[in-house]
Every structure is written in structure tokens, then in C-alpha cells.
Amino acid sequence: MTDDRKAIVPVWMLATGDVRVPELAGDEPMTAERLAELRGVLAGLADEPIATLEAHPLPDRLDRGSGIALDAASPLAKHLTELITQSVRTSPAAAKAAAAGEGLYQLVVPAKVAAQFGQGMVRPMVAKGTADGIRSALVDSAGRIVGHGTFEPVGKAAAAGAVGGAGATAGVATAGGAALTVAAPLVLMALAVGVSAHADRRRQQAIDHITGLLEQLHEQKLEDEYSELDGCRDAIDKATALLLDQGKLGVSLGLDSAVHAINTALGAADRRLAQWRVALDKLPDDKPVEIGTLTKSFPGVDEQDGVFHAHLELAALAIALKRRVIVLQAVEHAQEDPDNLFAHFVRALKRDQQRLDELESGIAGVLVRLSALELARPQGRRPVFTTAEVDRLMRAAHRIHKLGDGVVTDSRATEVAIEIARDRDGSVVVFPARPA
Incomplete structure (x- = not known):
């Protein structure tokens, strides 16, 4: 300083x-x-x-x-x-x-x-x-x-x-x-512009992460989900430029179809979150968990480029895009009510983003719970495990414990x-x- x-x-x-x-x-x-x-x-x-x-x-x-x-x-x-x-x-x-x-x-x-x-x-x-x-x-x-x-x-x-x-x-x-x-x-x-820029930075971070994951996974379904979401960017960028110059949004921008694609992705993220929570609730509270048991509900959680991580990045991308759309909608509402500019803007933001906050905090809770799990040794008849098996268990434990790193759980304003x-x-x- x-x-x-x-x-x-x-x-x-x-x-x-x-x-x-x-x-x-x-x-x-x-x-x-x-x-x-x-x-x-x-x-x-x-x-x-x-x-x-x-x-x-x-x-x-x-x-x-x-x-x-x-x-x-x-x-x-x-x-x-x-x-x-x-x-x-x-x-x-x-x-x-x-x-x-x-x-x-x-x-x-x-x-x-x-x-x-x-x-x-x-x-x-x-x-x-x-x-x-x-x-x-x-x-x-x-x-x-x-x-x-x-x-x-x-x-x-x-x-x-x-x-x-x-x-x-x-x-x-x-x-x-x-x-x-x-x-x-x-x-x-x-x-409006600062929050939109913040959401766009988060979108870019998610894209950077998911691109590398999909190159490793070769999962066509996930690639289709990503392509549909990434295709929304052009409409949102144009709507942002137009609205922040006090223009009027029209159907020709394609924002309606972009919002539909984003909402579809958010629905998929909600379903995955519900499945993750159910899977965690079924795990014993006081016993170590075998890695094989864990990967049945969280495929690829023990790998650096697994399917579970791709699902996380798809959810992050959908949330970031939706946050930009929410800001656009709030500005549009505020401009329609110029005598109540600031209050109308804040009300629109607060009402529409509650679902996103719940989804994001729910995913954060899953990551924290996963990071606290203790992994058990693989079950088998052999009393001694190979070096490769031990190495895999140690790498998996390290990656799973790191899932909670960087998770923001403090909601204080x-x-x-x-x-x-x-x-x-x-x-x-x-x-x-x-x-x-």
C-alpha cells in the first residue's frame, strides 16, 4: 500500500x-x-x-x-x-x-x-x-x-x-x-455493469475448466449440454450491449431461446444436486467409505477430469449465464419504471436470484460433505495391497479432500x-x- x-x-x-x-x-x-x-x-x-x-x-x-x-x-x-x-x-x-x-x-x-x-x-x-x-x-x-x-x-x-x-x-x-x-x-x-462483468468472469472461468474436461472425457451428451449453453453467449452479449445503452430488447436477439437453454441446464443441475444429496444421506456417518461405493453415485469424483467435475462446471456455467440474464431483466424493469429506478432494480434482483443462491449453496454443501469423508481400504481377500492400489487410494483421498477448498459458505453480506x-x-x- x-x-x-x-x-x-x-x-x-x-x-x-x-x-x-x-x-x-x-x-x-x-x-x-x-x-x-x-x-x-x-x-x-x-x-x-x-x-x-x-x-x-x-x-x-x-x-x-x-x-x-x-x-x-x-x-x-x-x-x-x-x-x-x-x-x-x-x-x-x-x-x-x-x-x-x-x-x-x-x-x-x-x-x-x-x-x-x-x-x-x-x-x-x-x-x-x-x-x-x-x-x-x-x-x-x-x-x-x-x-x-x-x-x-x-x-x-x-x-x-x-x-x-x-x-x-x-x-x-x-x-x-x-x-x-x-x-x-x-x-x-x-x-448493473459491474455485476454483469463479475458474472461474465465466472462464466469464462467455467468455460476454461470444462473445455479441458470434455477433451479428456469424450462424453457426447456432456458436450451437447455445453454447446447449447455456450451458444447462449452471443444473445446475452448483444442484449447486454443494447440494454446498457438504454435500448429496447427485441425477439430478434434470440434472448428467449437462450433463457430456455439456460433454464434447462439449471433443471439438470437441480436434479443432479438432489441425487448427490440422497447418495450422501445413504452413506454411514461413522464408517469409512469405499472408493468404489462413492464413484457409483459420483462418477469420476476421484479423478482430476471425471464426469462429476464436468457436471459441476456445467452447473457453474449455467448459474453464471443466468446471473447475467437476471441483471438484464432487472435493468429492463427499472427502465420501465423510471420514477422508482433503484428500488425496482433491487427488488427484481432479489426475487429472481433466490433459486440460484439455493442451487449454488446446495452444491457447496455437497462439496463440503464429500471433502469430509474418510475413505476405506478396498475390500478383498488379499491381506496385502499392491503399490498401485495404495497410490490410487492416496490420490483419490487427496482429490476428494480438496473438493472443499475455495468453497464459499459464508453468506454474510x-x-x-x-x-x-x-x-x-x-x-x-x-x-x-x-x-x-
Whole structure:
């Protein structure tokens, strides 16, 4: 983390409605720790979600491949540009940050908003090359975190437009002695794009895993399932690009057929999960399990590229694709009800993703139960086993015990961070949402 404590980082308090909360802070600069405390208090006291937006210098090198690019005419880019334009008139810190025309903006939404998304919408994603690190775009070319300095609240932006609605511009709400910029469309669109990018990253991870598995298995039925799911990507990508530019979805995109294929795959995942649970319930609680008994219900569980692992990846792919569709549906619903933009968006997300959360947590529970099993020695008349048999048992035990590694079972909500790289021409790249 950088030791440059002299840097001034502008931070906006973004309300998603006209809120009134007790006096919490003035316009004085604050530390990162104080800002985190303020976020927690605002989340607990405010009737409407209140996010924070920080402006940092754009790192020299930034991997944009994981994000979703939007041009300067997109709603998100226009709302961000408008917020910056209004703020520079009254805030020297904002004016200095915006002078370069480019920057890296980090939006943090409170934990209770993340809870409304459901436990599975945003989860940690392990960075390559680290055991448990979470990749963040907010680093420079040397890998140091940028912009960790003194945070200066941006004062009142020029009030204009209504509080809500897809066409609303930034207004002002008063929270005691602090000014909150009302920017529901900006927060909504950033969440929509960030969550969509997160789901797409999970989709790509699942594809990377399943491609190698199917090359080894040569299972035509599984290949057909995968091909049908992967064929949905084009329709979802086009619908995402269209809707995030505030267009209207039509049947010509093929989204309806894509949703049908995804729902079919989710149905298969539900049936497999039910079968796995029944099989686990039949196993003795206090006795070791023979590997042969286990593989009857979980074929290939003891192999690196077995059928069981392919079933897991197919389920992960279907869940990731469905999460992108849910975000699209939520944005579409919100745009149809512009006077109730943010609340409508959150309600749509919360209602539709419950099934996915249950499926994902059910699969996680199966993996944890499998990883805790004790394997028995093979039954046979011979008192001594060959070296190959012993090696196979040890490899199987190791692979099965590792099934629980990386499984997320903690459903507590955390703050969600979304990073947005803004270029000089006003276009943006939104990176996958992640736990803050």
C-alpha cells in the first residue's frame, strides 16, 4: 500500500433517493478509516442506500480485458461525466482529479444493498498466482495500491433534475452537515455493469475448466449440454450491449431461446444436486467409505477430469449465464419504471436470484460433505495391497479432500466495490464487482 499520505482523494456521497440522516460529518478531509466508519453509519441510519465514489489517478498499466467497455454516449458514462462536470465548479479536489480527463473511480455500495442482491451475486474471485488474494484494478504497474491518501468530501454539486428516474441528473440531499449527491441512475448502472462483468468472469472461468474436461472425457451428451449453453453467449452479449445503452430488447436477439437453454441446464443441475444429496444421506456417518461405493453415485469424483467435475462446471456455467440474464431483466424493469429506478432494480434482483443462491449453496454443501469423508481400504481377500492400489487410494483421498477448498459458505453480506476506468473521451470500462 502506498505511503503517500499527502494525496487528496475526492469522495462523493451518492444517495439513491432524497434522504435525511443525522449530522455525521462536515466537509473536512478524513482518513480511509474514518471514511469506512462513515459508510457503516450511513448504511445503518439512511432510509435509502448511500454509496461512495472515489476518484484516483488512472494506473499506468491496467488489464481492461476483464471489464465491460461502454462508450461516452452510454448512460453510465454520461451520468459519471455529468457528476464530474458539476462537481469541479465547487470542489478544488474534484477539479484537480478531473484535470487529466481520465481516472479510476471506485464505487462502494453498502452491505445491506449487497444483501438485497443475495449471497451468491458477488463473491470473492481468487487472483492467479495467489492462494487467497482478490484481484483489484486499483493498483499501479508496480502492484501498489493507488490513491490511499486523505479523502476530501466533494461539496454540493449543482442541483439539477429530479431525484430518481432514468433521465435524472445529479441533485442534492442534506444529511445533517454533509451534502449527499443524489445519483440513483449512476449507482444503478454501475452496479448493473459491474455485476454483469463479475458474472461474465465466472462464466469464462467455467468455460476454461470444462473445455479441458470434455477433451479428456469424450462424453457426447456432456458436450451437447455445453454447446447449447455456450451458444447462449452471443444473445446475452448483444442484449447486454443494447440494454446498457438504454435500448429496447427485441425477439430478434434470440434472448428467449437462450433463457430456455439456460433454464434447462439449471433443471439438470437441480436434479443432479438432489441425487448427490440422497447418495450422501445413504452413506454411514461413522464408517469409512469405499472408493468404489462413492464413484457409483459420483462418477469420476476421484479423478482430476471425471464426469462429476464436468457436471459441476456445467452447473457453474449455467448459474453464471443466468446471473447475467437476471441483471438484464432487472435493468429492463427499472427502465420501465423510471420514477422508482433503484428500488425496482433491487427488488427484481432479489426475487429472481433466490433459486440460484439455493442451487449454488446446495452444491457447496455437497462439496463440503464429500471433502469430509474418510475413505476405506478396498475390500478383498488379499491381506496385502499392491503399490498401485495404495497410490490410487492416496490420490483419490487427496482429490476428494480438496473438493472443499475455495468453497464459499459464508453468506454474510459485505460492501461491494466496483471500479470504473474513465478515458479522456468520456468512455469507460467497468470492472467486475467484488467484495470491498
